[in-house]
Amino acid sequence: MNCSFQCCADAFPSVSPPLCVCRAAQYACTLLGYTFQKSGASPDLVAKIKQLEAHMSLGRKLFRLGSSADALEAAKRGVHLSDSVLRLCITVAHLNRAMYFACDNVLWAGKAGLVRKLDQDKWSQRSFRYYLFALIMNLSRDVYELSLLMEREPRGPKGSSVSSSPVSESREAASGSGLGLPALPQRLRAQLLLLATVLRCNPPLLLDLLKNTCDLFIPLDRLGLYRTNPGFVGACGLASSLLSILTITYPWLKLKP
Template identity: 70%
Template sequence: MESWVRFNAQSQAKERVFRAAQYACTLLGYTLQKGGASADLLTTIKHLEAHLSLTRKLMRLGNSAEALEAAKRAVHLSDCVLRLCITVAHLNRVMYFACDNILWAGKTGLLANLDQNKWSQRSFRYYLFALILNLTRDAYEIHLLMEREARSSSAKGSLSSPSPLAPTPENGEFSPSPFPSPASAPVPAFPVITARLHRQLRLLVSVLRSNPPLLLDLLKNLCDVFIPLDRLGLYPTGTGFVGACGLASSILSILTIIHPWLKLKP
């Protein structure tokens, strides 16, 4: 199985290029339809998109084994949250690719009586579950990094700012007054909440800027999640938006293949 996984990994870059071309055709067809293009041109683009999709399904025939091996490796992670999210996500990918392979057999005529719509819905359900778990993993890692960054910032701030002497009657800095000082007045809640949100937003931007692999994985999963949501009818967004999201996520995936250090690990 390891030799097959190594062989299958070599075809992933080609599959991502075909995926980018497929969703580019989807976006192009939507744009031309809005622009009033001829029916023959739209039919040609749809046929090209269908051929690209079928070619991608052929290239993904061995991806179930690769996803299963990835799930086996994820079982040994020390962090329980990462272990659960990554392992279950890979297992959902195993089922997604299995359904996709059966769907490929139906489209090629090997399984003539296959209910393609039912198996397509099943594959997109598994795909959606995997993406939700991937987004959960991204949110968890962002939360951990934000907590670490906040602790580091507070530690640096406490070391750089000396603590002032407490006011006492002996040093002349304490003068009792029958009226409450303005500092002791209650602070409105809305400005406090707004300031806290601004701090969290700055912290989030700082964390994502210093972790490009996490940022790319988050953007890729956010783009991908709209595809099964639209196909399953849970959140219809339209062909143009799906094509744009698929094209963007494909380009991000190609970047992680060209530059392996951009791929989120584990």
């Protein structure tokens, strides 16, 4: 398989490194606070970590002032994409990100004391709904690009896989039994191998898929759609933040368009 990937004009707004570092620190505090609390640490220590987490959250909201305009500009660029599915997913995702950032700005104004008598729970739930839908569109885009790459995978004669000879089938069956997968149908094993090959040869798509999957659990938990615990949310947020920092450090790992 050709392990190259297409680089197009970036349709996503750039993420500032301070914001990613602040986000990673916030979710690291969430994870540490939960871990210390479960291990019976001093209540004062847990309270200090939670206070630090609150400061990090407020700092992130400050860094995100004006991000709605960036998301709207990215949505405008997404409208001009030639692929209709990518155009829909990217444009709708950025529009929802713009609304999410707008709600986040209102929350910041309320926490900073600029807006009095603000129903913060209501605005927080509203912002996480926009965030959730943006992530769903991002994941839909990832799945669509993954399906395209799998369809483009070179195949042997008559549409069969190149490795579908009797000898290779017996080898795959033997290796599959070693992996504990003897009961899987041959077609399913072939699809799983193809999926692994495509993801291995397309690191930007793999990282974006992992990042969006990790982020998905955050709004699901905050909206009460899939309850986990602060430790799991902190681990997911920290993992996605580190992946974002990785794409900033190595720009070729960022999924485009």
